[in-house]
Amino acid sequence: MKIISLFGNRNKIRLIDEKGLTVTYEDTPEKNYIKALTRKKINDLRGALLYCDKIIELDPFFQKSYILKMKIFFELKDYQSSMFNLLDAVKIDLDKGKDLSSEIYDTLLNVFEILPKEERDEFIEYFRYFKRLIKNDLI
Numbered sequence: 001m002k003i004i005s006l007f008g009n010r011n012k013i014r015l016i017d018e019k020g021l022t023v024t025y026e027d028t029p030e031k032n033y034i035k036a037l038t039r040k041k042i043n044d045l046r047g048a049l050l051y052c053d054k055i056i057e058l059d060p061f062f063q064k065s066y067i068l069k070m071k072i073f074f075e076l077k078d079y080q081s082s083m084f085n086l087l088d089a090v091k092i093d094l095d096k097g098k099d100l101s102s103e104i105y106d107t108l109l110n111v112f113e114i115l116p117k118e119e120r121d122e123f124i125e126y127f128r129y130f131k132r133l134i135k136n137d138l139i
Contacts, residue, residue, distance in 0.1 A: 029062040083126040
């Protein structure tokens with residue numbers, strides 16, 4: 001197959017070969033989310049984070065990417081980054097005038113069940129800090 005034409009931008013590409021066969025590839029948040037989940041399943045957490053960042057670049061309101069990043073940072077024991085991503089997911093709900101999604105609540109409950117006592121206290125402290133920031137409309 002010899003490509004004679006290439007059209008598109010960063011997110012959508014259309015290839016046309018010498019016989020006029022057209023193939024279109026579109027880079028969507030949903031496709032990248034599946035790639036991120038796959039990377040997480042094979043324990044390539046850094047690769048999964050890269051796909052999450054790509055999703056956010058394509059669609060900053062794709063809430064699942066922030067929740068997945070929160071879970072990954074949590075696994076890496078980076079609780080501050082985990083909370084930042086939780087906050088971003090919460091802000092998406094609040095900006096839409098919605099209550100918090102059940103996925104966010106479920107994730108929080110799972111976090112507290114898994115954490116050892118000393119790490120749970122640190123996580124709770126981060127949560128309280130971010131709650132104050134939201135309440136005072138600082139972010």
